[in-house]
Amino acid sequence: MPVSNVIELRGIGKDYAMGGEVFSALKSIDLDIGQNEFVAIIGSSGSGKSTLMNIIGCLDRPTRGDYTLAGDDVAKLSANQQAGIRNRQIGFIFQSFNLLPRISALHNVMQPLIYQKVGLSKRKKMAKEMLEKVGLGDKLGNQPNAMSGGQRQRVAVARALVTQPSLLLADEPTGNLDSKTTEEIMQLFEQLHASGQTIVIVTHEPDIAARCQRQITLKDGAVVSDSKYGGAI
């Protein structure tokens, strides 16, 4: 049964120059993630989880290696094409929410649709529906600073989903949330997964990782274990 891979990483590495010395945050990552997988990336602090997510999300470019996203060789894409991929194919959720501070929840969710040139009324309608889906139908006009952490993260989820991306990436989405709101967000992810969404999340909480289909462990910039292949590599 051929599973079409959304993500294919081959020998991906990321180096940082640190005062004359080269530090490899990622050494050589090989990884395939298929359609509708629900993956958790775990590992200790500094192991390279965020670095990997940023590369997968086309926010950062790897120093070496090949990255194929939905069949496209990302390295060959122009900056504008990468922006298009971030806009249409990827929904990114950050630990620190990264909402635009001066505009309402509704306008935050509308923002990625501007870059798709969706008209104002349609944009409003889509954003409103998405906010209702994440249970914020009554907070449309609130600015981010007038919402709780859980509510903000749900706005961020709505913003990530409003473009119907093929890939949902979340870097410690519950890192700033209490257990109750963490539960809300996780249930949202499970629903999305059930409806066919491909999801990759970074977490350092074992019980969250356990609720995912597949766990990948990073250590010092290398994959040391992958539950899909029965654990340690």
Added chain:
Amino acid sequence: MFMVLESVRSAFSAIRANKLRSVLTSLGIIIGVMSTIAVISLIQGLRASVLSEFEGFGANQVVVFPSPSDAAASYGLPQNITVDDYEAVLDAIDGFAEATAQVSVWGDRIRFGEESSGASVTGVYPEQYIINDLSIAYGRPTVAGDGTARNPVMVVGQSLLEDLEIAPDEAVGKYVEFNGDWYLIVGVLEKIGAVFGQDQDNVAYVPFEVAAQQSAVEPSVVIFVNVFETDNVPFVLSRIKQALRLQHGISGDMPDDFQTFTGDQAIAQIDTITGVLTAVFGGVVAISLLVGGIGIMNIMLVSVTERTREIGICKALGATRAQILLQFLIEAVVLCLVGGVIGILLGSAIGLGIAPLIPGFEAQAVIPLWAIALALGFSTGVGVIFGILPAAKAASLDPIDALRYE
């Protein structure tokens, strides 16, 4: 187009979120535009009022008078325009224009009892009243018969009467003394007012022949010409010049020893003066707008740095370089335009408000449309020129670096 609209929308929301800072940012533009509009409105007001004073002196009028000293120097003697010359001119323009001549009478003050006046006394033909459009308030004008009979009669302006403390309606029939002779007042002119700050009512007219008698030498006259068809002014002008050059025996390449002045010339001169004034102030304003633009660039650069994280978020959401560039460029332009509009409103208010307070400034401020268009155009230009650097800086940010920015 879509992105331009969206950028304008987001620019206005960014400006609304930072009202005070936005106003301070565009203060340079506001002040620059405000002062331009105020000054231009005053200059244009002045121009309009001067032009309206010239309405009496129509485009179809030509004045011929003796040359001032610089031309006289090349001939040795000051060249008079004589009565003979005037008659030659009359012949030359016959059928195309009417003309009259006048002669200034030099001498003492005009006296009436204890009072006196320094009014200018001019000898005129009866045609003068028609050509210069002079109306009589009381009595009658000087007529041809006064001239042939050498009657010492006088038509006076109302300022002159004020100086002599004679009521206008009681003036006719009174005798005044001028250069040792007694003149009978036969008419009083309608009030005209001041032109270029010169009182047009401080005058006295006597018959031309009476005035000519006053001087021992052949008197020099000034000729007023009324061309019937305005289109014929250049033709009539050339006929006059031809006739006078012939009279004066001026050969081919020698310059004229007389001057001509047309209504068009007068208007052209006023336009030159106001044009120069406007250009000088335009230069001052260009500098102040430059300073204003640098202010905008400064704040925009700060704002780009402050909003680095926001720019990172937008890039993470899929904004392209061009979209970010456009957003910041349009924000700068909108800032400048808002400043320009505020400046136009304030400048108009100042121009209109200050005009009545300037002593001796009888004009009303006028705000021409082109000045508003110019101010808005300049503001936009400043926004584009000084917005491009901060916008390019914002657009060139790497998404991941921008997101990491604290």
